[in-house]
Amino acid sequence: MTTLIICSIVVAILIGWLIFDYKAGRKNHLLTSKYTQYPLRKSNISVFIDGNDFYKDYFENIKNSTTYVHVLFFIVKNDKVSHEFLSILGDKAKEGLDVRLLLDYVGGSKLGKKKIQALKKQGVRIAFSHKPKLPYLFYTSQARNHRKITVIDGKTSYLGGFNIGKxxxxxxxxxxxxxxxxxxxxxxxxxxxxxxxxxDWYDSTGENDLNEPRFSTVSPKGESTHMFISTYGEKLDDHFIEFIQNAKQEIIICTPYFIPGKMILNELLEALSRGVQVKLVVPMGKDHPLVKEASLPYFGPLILAGGEIYQFFYGFFHAKIIIIDDKFCDIGTANFDKRSMYLNDEMNCLIYDPVFIEKVRSLINKDMNHSELLTYSAYEKRPLTKKIKEKFATMISHFL
Incomplete structure (x- = not known):
């Protein structure tokens, strides 16, 4: 009995500390957040939906670089594909280029010390973003840099959902x-x-090159009007709500993890009530424990209100897209979940080019053709064990 009491006290103290750490850490974080809405720009934008096609173009542009390559990824694995990528970076560094690789502390943890040291010897500058630190150890261990940005010679850049791995x-x-x-x-x-x-490099290393002239050149205008938003665990939900409230005809949301929270769910239900079509494209399977279970409680109310949920079965679906009335398209690194809204650093591109949007819409239509429309009768047939998992997943959905 004494042991049980002691264990209960220890657990209660631990839970209390975690709650305090998270709340205090988030309060401190919001005081120093660097949310940025960049100006409207005009660029030429291409979209890749296949990993082989993306890597072919991406690796080739890095190989052809002449001055610098700056890379930020959430994940770089320790496998054959990753080694090819890192070998290219090492070769460019040996040529004398300024090659920097910034990785999320957790997402890049599989790279290994030997590989990191070998890259540094070749001249690659490597840093890690969001290392856990006191006094808010739990909060900082959860906040991740989920951005995926590459800039080559100040002329070509990449942003989106792919990481590096097989x-x-x-x-x-x-x-x-x-x-x-x-x-x-x-x-x-x-x-x-x-x-x-x-x-992000400055935040991770203390090295400030923000006013360096060679990194400040502006390229000529392109065809597509767009704007970037950079979020740090805040304001992304405000953008999502604004998108939904402005919709007149149709909302399309593509995401691997649909965990919007009650407030945004209610906005989607309100949109359905005023005659706006709401369509979700999500994966049939999952790549992390409990993320599917955390999504399911939101599906029922949407289906009953007239929403359409397409479950992609032709592999895994990892897209992060919102299209409103075929007039506006959001593509970037942010998922439609609580982690992206309230914890992660994200970067999204808001695109206002009808020709580009039409192209993306046609690609999504093909994805829908490789998806199964979830019916309410199928949704209701979930076994009791899954519903129990859903309850637990909902409790911790902020951190999934």
Missing amino acids: EYIGQDPKFGYWRDYHLRIQGEGVTDLQQQFLK
Whole structure:
């Protein structure tokens, strides 16, 4: 009995500390947040939906670089695909280029010390973002840099959902084919992605190159009007709500993790009540424990209100897209979940080019053709064990 009491006290203290740490850490974080809405720009924007096509273009542009390569990824695995990527970076560094690789502390943890040291010897400058630190150890261990930015010679840049690893080209049997959306941006917008990389590099290393002239050149205008938003665990939900409230005809949301919270769910239900079509495209499977279970409680109310939920079955679906009335398109790194809204650093591109939006819409239509429309009768047939998991997943959905 004494042991049980002691254990209960220890657990209660631990839970209390975690709650205090998180709340105090978030309060401190919001005081120093660097949310940025960049100016409207005009760039030439291409979209990649297949990992092999993306890597071919991406690796080739890095190989052809002449002055610098700045790379930020959430995840770089320790596998054959990653080694090819890192080898290219090492070769460019040996040529004398300024090559920097910034990785999330957790997402880049599989790289290994030997590989990191080898890259440094070749001249690659490596840093890690969001290392856990006191006094808010729990909060800082949860806040992740989820951005995926590359800038090459100040002329070509990339932003989107792909990381670096074999699963992104369909070589992991656990996932099969991997569907994602990643942008190549050439034009005025490159300078904004460059600035964001340098901000993150400064936050991680203390090295301030934000006013360095060679990183401040503005490329010629392109065809597509767009704007970047950079979020730090705040204001992303405000943007999502604004998108939904402005919709007149149709809302399309593509996301691997649909965990919007009650407030945004209610906005979607309100949109349905005023005659706006709401369509979700989500994966049939999952790549993390409990994320599917955390999504399911939101599906029922949406289906009953007339929403359509398409479950992509042709592999794993990792796209992060919102399209409003075919007039506005949001593509970037942020998922439609609480973690992206309230914890992660994210970067999204808001695109206002009807020709580009039409192209993306046609790609999503093809994804819907490789999806199963979830019916309420099928939704209701979930076994009791899954419903129990959903309750637990909902409790911790903030951290999934």
